[in-house]
Amino acid sequence: MIYWQLFSLFARVSLLAFGGALGILPEIQAIVVDQYHWMTAEALVQTYVVGQFVPGPNMVMATLVGYKVAGFTGAIVSTLGMYLGPVTIVFICTALYYRNRQKDYVRRIELALRPLVLGLILAATLLFLTQQLQAEWPIGLAIGLPIVWLHWHKRISAITGVFAIGVIWYASGLIELIGTR
């Protein structure tokens, strides 16, 4: 019963997830916290935060809710619920798209929707950076911009860049901590 509830919850919300995980957070909270009382609102937010920082898709939140509610099987069931529907839809739509790709109107629809894609990704990036950096944005930019420059000019890969910024950020925090003692 619990497995079915988890599966159907995430299967349902995954089909409402247009533009990222943030949009479905209130829906998940309404069911997981308010309706079933499976976890507290704080624990739910923690699953979302962990999802942002671990590798892979950020909808890993579904896996964590499943794990918290019903252990490892719950995690598998919730993960399946989250990805099964969307992936099936993507397979069908991609096949249809490539069958009709040469048609002028299909190409124009794709071009028309590009601003939406750029806007959503740019908005998510800026929102996240604003939340994370807050008053520390000068330090963030001072650390980040040289590495962004190196990546832009193909001197380093993106993964190397991410790890370099992460480690320098952490080290700068440590230096600041030692300085204040």
Place this chain on the structure above:
Amino acid sequence: MQTAATRSWLWLNFKIGALSVGVASRLLLFEEAMVREHQWVSADEFQELLTLAQMLPGPNLVNFAACAGSRLVPGWVNLTALLLLITPGALVAIMIFAWAPLANPHVKELFRGFAIGAFLLTARFLWTLASGLKAGPQRDRQNSHAATHKIIGRYGIASAIVVISFYHIPALPLIGSFAVLCLAWEFLF
């Protein structure tokens, strides 16, 4: 244009599933490998796949990987690649959730640094996406005045989405309204 070698596609998905943070930076890694390193697709087709993936419901990254995989590799390879993309992160997340001292400020700060790095490094990728707004059918290019207006409008819509997103989380009604606006701008004006 070539199709992806099975092993390269599986390795790419595993690498992104196991090592990347931040949705936009994960897409950046796909772009880096698919367009720049292996040249499996052109920059324009990459953006086509991204638009298609983004317009469909579901997790953006998995949608994109499924979409690109459908274009590049056989079905069973695509499904295996999706498993490789999803599983490492899920296992790491469970381990972190179960055991890591998430309240520890050192752990928090390290994770925060990686996340900030991931989002800052999307700058070049976003620049590529922004350049893609200049693309248009041949017919528009012949009328350069109309094409310029159309392109300015596209940038305007993208900027409006960014500004509004700061006040309202982009959920289905908002995204739907902007999709209608984008289509109206392309076909009516």
